[in-house]
Amino acid sequence: SQELEQSPQSLIVQEGKNLTINCTSSKTLYGLYWYKQKYGEGLIFLMMLQKGGEEKSHEKITAKLDEKKQQSSLHITASQPSHAGIYLCGADMDAGGTSYGKLTFGQGTILTVHP
Amino acid sequence: DTEVTQTPKHLVMGMTNKKSLKCEQHMGHRAMYWYKQKAKKPPELMFVYSYEKLSINESVPSRFSPECPNSSLLNLHLHALQPEDSALYLCASSLEQRSGNTIYFGEGSWLTVV
Numbered sequence: 001s002q003e004l005e006q007s008p009q010s011l012i013v014q015e016g017k018n019l020t021i022n023c024t025s026s027k028t029l030y031g032l033y034w035y036k037q038k039y040g041e042g043l044i045f046l047m048m049l050q051k052g053g054e055e056k057s058h059e060k061i062t063a064k065l066d067e068k069k070q071q072s073s074l075h076i077t078a079s080q081p082s083h084a085g086i087y088l089c090g091a092d093m094d095a096g097g098t099s100y101g102k103l104t105f106g107q108g109t110i111l112t113v114h115p
Numbered sequence: 116d117t118e119v120t121q122t123p124k125h126l127v128m129g130m131t132n133k134k135s136l137k138c139e140q141h142m143g144h145r146a147m148y149w150y151k152q153k154a155k156k157p158p159e160l161m162f163v164y165s166y167e168k169l170s171i172n173e174s175v176p177s178r179f180s181p182e183c184p185n186s187s188l189l190n191l192h193l194h195a196l197q198p199e200d201s202a203l204y205l206c207a208s209s210l211e212q213r214s215g216n217t218i219y220f221g222e223g224s225w226l227t228v229v
Contacts, residue, residue, distance in 0.1 A: 031214050042121075042205060043158070043220035050215060088157060092214055100214050101148050101207075102171060105157030 003027065004091055006106030013079050014114050021074045021109045023089035031092035032072045033103060034063050036085045043088065046074075076111075084113045118142075119221035121206050127227045130196060136224045138189040138206030144219075146170075146212035147189040149181060150205040152223070158205055164189060165212040196228045 005024045013019050023032070031050050035043040047056045049065035049072060056063050060077045076083055090103035119140045128134045138147065146165050150158040163171035164183040178200075180192040189206055203223045209216040 033218065035220070040203065040223075040225065042119075042222035043207075045217060045219055048215075048217050090157075094214075100212050100216075101146060101163040101209065101218065102160045102173070103158075103218065105159075107157060 003093065003104050004089060004106040006089055006109055008109060009107065010110040010112070012112045012114065015080060016078055019076050019079055019111070021087050021089075021111075023072045023074075023091075023106050025070050025091060025093070027070070027093050029065070029069045029072070029091040030094065031100075032063075032065050032069075033090040033092075034072075034074050035088045035090060037088060037108070038085050046087075079111075079113045081113045081115050084111055086110050119206055119208055119219055121204075121221040121224050123224060124222065125225045125227075127229060128193065128196065129229055130198070132196075133192070133194045135193065136191040136204055136206075136226070138191075138221060139187055140208045140219075141187055142208065142210075142219070143186075144208035144210050145186055146209045146216070147183060148207040148209075148218065149189070149191055150207060150220075152203040152205060154202075162191075163212060170212055193226070196226075198228050201227045 034046040047063040052067040052069045054065045062075045065072045087109045090105045122137045149161040152158040161175045162181045167183045182190040205223045206221045207218050209218045
């Protein structure tokens with residue numbers, strides 16, 4: 001089983017609709033990152049969450065980390081075709097921090113937004 | 116500016132060739148990373164450099180040889196690669212190798228081994 005489970009694997013929505021992507025672990029997440037990737041390109045940083053209960057927003061994207069620091073969600077409001085791509089959650093699972101930089105990634109969610 | 120620049124964008128090499136991938140950042144970051152991403156898979160860590168010293172090597176085969184000549188540059192030297200090494204190689208950097216520092220990725224270098 002994956003250390004970081006991401007769901008759904010793919011999502012097709014109509015422009016203007018809201019959507020949520022989830023990222024779940026059985027272990028504590030000491031840093032949770034959300035990235036967006038276009039196929040074959042680099043990762044674009046979206047947000048980083050560290051504290052239990054933390055919530056951050058940027059433009060129409062909101063990310064939350066639950067109080068237990070084992071689950072995060074990414075919510076997009078009023079989706080647009082420009083939101084299409086692969087969304088990846090990545091987590092630092094090292095309590096001691098000595099392996100920081102070793103992000104464990106979920107399998108990704110492929111988002112398609114139809115105009 | 117949160118830019119990590121990687122060259123070349125595409126590289127095709129034979130199994131007996133020697134080539135290098137290059138990565139550069141001018142954000143004053145002291146931690147730099149190499150990740151490998153196979154098609155339709157998530158990225159996996161290969162190496163981490165912290166203050167120009169190798170900090171993490173994820174048991175990567177010796178045909179991949181990293182080098183950090185200064186705090187702004189990171190190279191990945193490639194020699195005697197196998198076709199299964201074909202992948203997207205991503206460079207990343209952060210202010211320090213410490214929790215709480217955002218990790219920024221470059222656009223990647225597509226490597227094809229023939």
